[in-house]
Structures are given as C-alpha cells and as structure tokens.
Amino acid sequence: MHLTVIKGIGKTYEKKLIDAGINSLEELAIADLNELAEKTGISINKLKKWKAEAKRKAKYKKAEIAEDMAKITTIEIDGNRARVKIKEVIHENIPVYKGNFEELKDSIEKEEMAVFLDKKASLWFNGEWYENLPYKMKIKKEVVKKKSFLEILKEWWKK
Numbered sequence: 001m002h003l004t005v006i007k008g009i010g011k012t013y014e015k016k017l018i019d020a021g022i023n024s025l026e027e028l029a030i031a032d033l034n035e036l037a038e039k040t041g042i043s044i045n046k047l048k049k050w051k052a053e054a055k056r057k058a059k060y061k062k063a064e065i066a067e068d069m070a071k072i073t074t075i076e077i078d079g080n081r082a083r084v085k086i087k088e089v090i091h092e093n094i095p096v097y098k099g100n101f102e103e104l105k106d107s108i109e110k111e112e113m114a115v116f117l118d119k120k121a122s123l124w125f126n127g128e129w130y131e132n133l134p135y136k137m138k139i140k141k142e143v144v145k146k147k148s149f150l151e152i153l154k155e156w157w158k159k
Contacts, residue, residue: 003028006053008046016040025058034093075121075135082115082135084123 003014003025020039022028033047069086076083082094096115097104108114108124116122121135147155 006050025054028054029058032091069130070133073133076138077135078138
C-alpha cells in the first residue's frame with residue numbers, strides 16, 4: 001500500500017518520507033519518530049498520528065523477541081540519551097532514566113523505548129522490560145588547550 005492511504009499524507013509528504021527511507025506502512029509503523037522528524041522536517045505530532053494509523057492499516061503486530069536480549073543488544077549511553085542496537089537495528093536518541101525506579105516506572109513505560117540505568121541497564125521495549133543488558137558510557141574527551149610560547153614565557157617571568 002502507498003503511504004498516501006494515510007489521512008494527511010499527500011504526494012509531498014510521501015516523497016519526504018521515501019527520501020528518509022520510509023517506503024511502506026510497515027516501515028512507518030516501526031520508525032523512530034525523533035529521527036524521522038529530524039530527517040524530514042515533519043512535526044512529531046503529525047508523525048505520531050500517521051504512525052498510529054500505519055499500525056492499524058498494516059495490521060502491525062509488536063515484534064516478539066525470541067532470542068536472549070543480552071546477546072543481541074548493545075546500549076551506548078551519552079548523558080541522558082542512549083543509542084540502542086538490537087540485532088542490526090539502531091535506535092537513536094532513546095531517553096535514559098536514573099534514580100528511584102518505583103517513582104520513575106510509570107513515566108518510563110509511557111515511552112516506546114527507554115533505558116533505566118542503575119548498577120546494570122534495563123530496557124523498556126515493546127511493552128516489556130529486559131534486564132541486565134550490557135552497556136557502555138560514552139566518555140567525553142577533554143580538550144586540553146596547549147599554552148603558547150608567549151604564555152609559558154610570561155609564567156616563567158613571573159617566577
């Protein structure tokens with residue numbers, strides 16, 4: 001089915017979606033909306049409506065993970081966002097939560113995908129929790145400004 005079967009998607013929006021790699025209702029149904037909004041310039045609210053309709057029209061079913069998530073998932077945490085790779089599919093800009101799990105659980109479960117970080121990482125995905133997943137923290141390298149010869153000379157002169 002063409003993307004234009006979704007209310008609000010005409011030829012112009014369809015071209016933007018295709019240019020961003022979305023060629024079918026199924027692909028729209030599983031798309032990362034933040035990434036798609038960035039690539040197309042289409043608002044998140046509009047994309048959310050379209051995604052919901054794509055799920056209905058495509059008879060979308062949530063994927064069932066039959067494999068051990070710890071073996072097929074990598075999480076790279078950069079501050080309060082993460083990059084999650086499940087098999088060969090990369091999900092960018094995933095929110096990372098830290099703190100009291102019981103207080104945050106309801107907020108986390110409103111997300112399509114989220115990471116909760118304590119001593120180990122837990123992933124909220126497809127309406128289920130996956131625990132004890134491997135992760136790594138992205139380390140920001142400090143840029144050390146080298147002193148000019150003149151600055152070194154001034155320091156030496158003050159001594």
